[in-house]
Amino acid sequence: MKIQGISTQTLRRLPYYLNYLVSNETESGGYISAAAVAAALNLNEVQVRKDLATVCQTRGVPKKGFFVGDLIEGIRDCLGQNNVNDAILVGAGNLGRALLSYKGFEQYGLNIVAAFDLKEGTANGKKIFALSKLSDIISRLNIKIAVITVPAESAQSVCDILTRNGILAIWNFAPAHLKVPYGVLVQNENMASSLAVLSNHLKSEMDKKL
Amino acid sequence: MKIQGISTQTLRRLPYYLNYLVSNETESGGYISAAAVAAALNLNEVQVRKDLATVCQTRGVPKKGFFVGDLIEGIRDCLGQNNVNDAILVGAGNLGRALLSYKGFEQYGLNIVAAFDLKEGTANGKKIFALSKLSDIISRLNIKIAVITVPAESAQSVCDILTRNGILAIWNFAPAHLKVPYGVLVQNENMASSLAVLSNHLKSEMDKKL
DNA sequence: CTTTTATCGATATCGTTTTATCAATTATAC
DNA sequence: GTATAATTGATAAAACGATATCGATAAAAG
Numbered sequence: 001m002k003i004q005g006i007s008t009q010t011l012r013r014l015p016y017y018l019n020y021l022v023s024n025e026t027e028s029g030g031y032i033s034a035a036a037v038a039a040a041l042n043l044n045e046v047q048v049r050k051d052l053a054t055v056c057q058t059r060g061v062p063k064k065g066f067f068v069g070d071l072i073e074g075i076r077d078c079l080g081q082n083n084v085n086d087a088i089l090v091g092a093g094n095l096g097r098a099l100l101s102y103k104g105f106e107q108y109g110l111n112i113v114a115a116f117d118l119k120e121g122t123a124n125g126k127k128i129f130a131l132s133k134l135s136d137i138i139s140r141l142n143i144k145i146a147v148i149t150v151p152a153e154s155a156q157s158v159c160d161i162l163t164r165n166g167i168l169a170i171w172n173f174a175p176a177h178l179k180v181p182y183g184v185l186v187q188n189e190n191m192a193s194s195l196a197v198l199s200n201h202l203k204s205e206m207d208k209k210l
Numbered sequence: 211m212k213i214q215g216i217s218t219q220t221l222r223r224l225p226y227y228l229n230y231l232v233s234n235e236t237e238s239g240g241y242i243s244a245a246a247v248a249a250a251l252n253l254n255e256v257q258v259r260k261d262l263a264t265v266c267q268t269r270g271v272p273k274k275g276f277f278v279g280d281l282i283e284g285i286r287d288c289l290g291q292n293n294v295n296d297a298i299l300v301g302a303g304n305l306g307r308a309l310l311s312y313k314g315f316e317q318y319g320l321n322i323v324a325a326f327d328l329k330e331g332t333a334n335g336k337k338i339f340a341l342s343k344l345s346d347i348i349s350r351l352n353i354k355i356a357v358i359t360v361p362a363e364s365a366q367s368v369c370d371i372l373t374r375n376g377i378l379a380i381w382n383f384a385p386a387h388l389k390v391p392y393g394v395l396v397q398n399e400n401m402a403s404s405l406a407v408l409s410n411h412l413k414s415e416m417d418k419k420l
Numbered sequence: 421c422t423t424t425t426a427t428c429g430a431t432a433t434c435g436t437t438t439t440a441t442c443a444a445t446t447a448t449a450c
Numbered sequence: 451g452t453a454t455a456a457t458t459g460a461t462a463a464a465a466c467g468a469t470a471t472c473g474a475t476a477a478a479a480g
């Protein structure tokens with residue numbers, strides 16, 4: 001299957017397709033058209049067609065659409081949801097603890113196996129390791145994914161430790177732009193950025209009404 | 211100030227600038243150049259210059275840069291961080307509770323004043339209201355922002371209730387595309403989408419090494 | 421006062437993503 | 451078997467965002 005060469009934007013839409021396809025699998029009669037998916041998810045039809053064609057092994061059939069089973073399998077393959085990825089989390093503050101207690105990650109293929117903070121402790125019944133043990137544990141467990149939930153000031157230094165020890169993908173919740181070596185991906189999950197967009201929209205909507 | 215007509219991407223970068231500018235306000239000597247900010251945040255210089263020029267009242271001064279005070283004020287204005295926005299949260303499952311217990315939102319101008327779920331209860335010492343009271347409370351408190359943390363299946367129906375009652379901005383954590391009336395903004399914060407990007411990157415990096 | 425130089429602002433170029441268009445294909449109906 | 455209609459796949463156009471280039475400006479230095 002074509003795993004590489006999928007645009008980031010397409011990749012971000014795949015979970016939406018998957019969710020819809022799985023929850024409607026039975027009633028779709030085996031095939032579904034790009035137009036139907038687009039209408040359901042409120043997306044552009046051509047965009048959906050291109051996305052689906054990218055991930056689906058089999059071609060779409062005129063007058064019928066794409067075979068739902070192949071679509072689901074193709075998307076799952078691209079997302080790697082069949083093999084759970086082990087990850088570590090650095091920063092056991094408020095947000096870090098909240099994420100640790102969130103049970104929904106495994107469903108998406110992420111398994112947080114260890115958490116770290118400045119000093120040892122426990123949170124939600126899970127052991128928090130001292131930062132000094134970071135390098136050791138990453139390399140021994142051969143971890144490739146890390147979640148960063150430390151304050152912005154320390155994000156880069158934590159990031160440096162991580163990449164030096166072979167981390168390839170970082171899910172960054174700190175409000176800081178991280179510099180990483182080539183080949184390492186940073187996915188920023190900045191609550192503040194999202195709130196920025198929301199809040200600005202709200203403000204201009206309110207202004208309109210004055 | 212120019213609140214409307216700011217691109218979404220610029221808007222998402224504003225919190226980064228703000229964070230950097232505030233934490234370096236004293237040592238910057240009053241003025242800072244776009245190049246300096248760009249270097250610190252690992253961004254393109256021209257991009258930063260354009261962004262800063264968009265939000266700053268005063269023009270940048272050759273050989274000096276932008277006046278930091280004006281920058282901070284301009285960004286805060288755009289983000290509406292001076293007036294905390296009251297919000298409600300619907301869905302007190304794992305993720306919802308995690309967000310409720312997260313103390314960092316007010317810092318960014320969001321204040322969750324009430325939470326709702328199918329049935330009443332308490333979480334983290336906060337009262338959870340029954341969904342039936344949603345309409346009433348939204349209109350009485352004149353809430354304009356809502357956070358959705360319900361399962362994908364019920365996201366659209368919750369969303370409909372919200373928009374019917376005057377909600378203008380929705381922060382959607384459910385893996386579902388929401389259809390909203392014109393003028394309502396949905397900001398998707400899909401963990402699954404982010405994980406999709408991370409996981410796919412990891413997969414293709416690992417494939418390279420084989 | 422003049423020269424130098426850092427910085428901005430504007431314009432142009434480039435690449436990516438989205439959207440539009442249309443011919444090719446094939447199931448379905450007659 | 452032929453016509454019809456839905457749907458795809460491919461190509462083109464448009465929109466958007468990021469980056470490069472360069473002249474204009476004003477502070478600083480001589």
